Amino acid sequence: MDHKHYNNLPTLRGANAKFTDRDELFPKLAELFAHKGYAGVYAFGLVHRHCSLRAGERMVTSVLVPQEKFITQPEKTTAPDANVIPDRWTVNGEAFEFSRLEKDQQPTPPPPAELFKALADIVGKESVVGVYLVPNLPPGKVHLDATLDPNRRTQTVRVVDIKELVTNSMCSGIEVSWVPSTDSVVKSVSACRICDEENNHPWLPFNPEFESEDD
Numbered sequence: 001m002d003h004k005h006y007n008n009l010p011t012l013r014g015a016n017a018k019f020t021d022r023d024e025l026f027p028k029l030a031e032l033f034a035h036k037g038y039a040g041v042y043a044f045g046l047v048h049r050h051c052s053l054r055a056g057e058r059m060v061t062s063v064l065v066p067q068e069k070f071i072t073q074p075e076k077t078t079a080p081d082a083n084v085i086p087d088r089w090t091v092n093g094e095a096f097e098f099s100r101l102e103k104d105q106q107p108t109p110p111p112p113a114e115l116f117k118a119l120a121d122i123v124g125k126e127s128v129v130g131v132y133l134v135p136n137l138p139p140g141k142v143h144l145d146a147t148l149d150p151n152r153r154t155q156t157v158r159v160v161d162i163k164e165l166v167t168n169s170m171c172s173g174i175e176v177s178w179v180p181s182t183d184s185v186v187k188s189v190s191a192c193r194i195c196d197e198e199n200n201h202p203w204l205p206f207n208p209e210f211e212s213e214d215d
Contacts, residue, residue, distance in 0.1 A: 001096045003053035009096065012192050015048040015128040016174050026178075026186050028122045029129075032115075034180040040134055042111050043189055044119065045177025047090050047130040050097075051153045060084055061099040061157065067136075070157040072097070072145060086110060087133040091120050099133070108133055132177045135189055144173060146193035162188065 010018065029044050050059055050072060057074040064071050075084075085107045086095030093116040101107060111131050123129045135143050137159065144164060145157040164173070173191040181187040 001058075001090075001094050003055055003057055005094075006049055006059070006096055007052050009047060009049040010128060012046065012048045012174055012176070015046040018128045019046060025123060025129075029119075029178070030180040030186045032118055032122065038111075038115060039180065041108060042115065043132040043134045043177045043179045044129055045088070045132040045190065047088070047096065047128050048176075050155055059097045061087065061097070063100070063102050064156075066102065067138075068159050070143075072155040072157060074153055082107075089116070089131045091116065091123060091125060091127045091130050096130075132190070134179055137189060142188055143190040144193060145190070 009015075033039065033042060033044055051074065053059070053074055056076050056078075058077055059072055060075040061070050061072040063069075083101045084098050085101060086097070087099040088097040089095050089111060093111070093113065095110075115131065119129070119131065120127070137143070140162055141159050142162050143157050144160045145155045147155050173193050175188040175191050177188070177190045178186040179189050
């Protein structure tokens with residue numbers, strides 16, 4: 001996906017608002033992603049942009065502190081890099097964000113075409129629901145990303161207790177990706193922290209230009 005297509009993806013708030021009928025879709029998605037070969041490898045999540053990319057850039061997540069902190073930011077693509085692999089895809093199978101492999105980490109293969117077809121049959125070909133790689137997380141933990149960058153071009157991703165999503169009254173965590181749990185129930189594995197204009201918070205400065213819905 002080039003930078004123009006990435007910049008046309010919905011914001012997080014936009015994608016979250018477009019993902020309706022969750023009570024109906026979650027059991028079907030849980031069943032699909034619980035299949036052998038998919039479970040523990042792929043998750044389903046909201047397709048959204050983090051910032052506006054410039055020509056030649058792509059969003060790449062790298063490790064800062066193993067199992068604790070990561071950073072997602074634009075990187076200029078100058079040559080093929082085998083250590084950078086896709087980790088998020090649209091419902092049509094187009095990669096839109098990437099991650100850098102840790103030392104000795106083996107790459108996860110892209111989802112098969114059969115998964116994208118089955119996903120599209122459930123959510124539709126124009127859906128904001130796509131495919132994510134499942135993060136390696138301890139029980140009860142999630143990835144929570146937010147930013148200290150006023151331009152929102154750098155996101156810090158922390159491994160936190162899932163309770164942290166609801167313990168901060170000033171900022172809300174919007175669930176971003178999910179995996180099957182039990183009995184067609186899903187559990188969140190990643191979220192983004194969002195603040196509104198009235199309830200600003202130093203962890204995530206409000207930026208009205210970024211949050212305007214132009215998709």
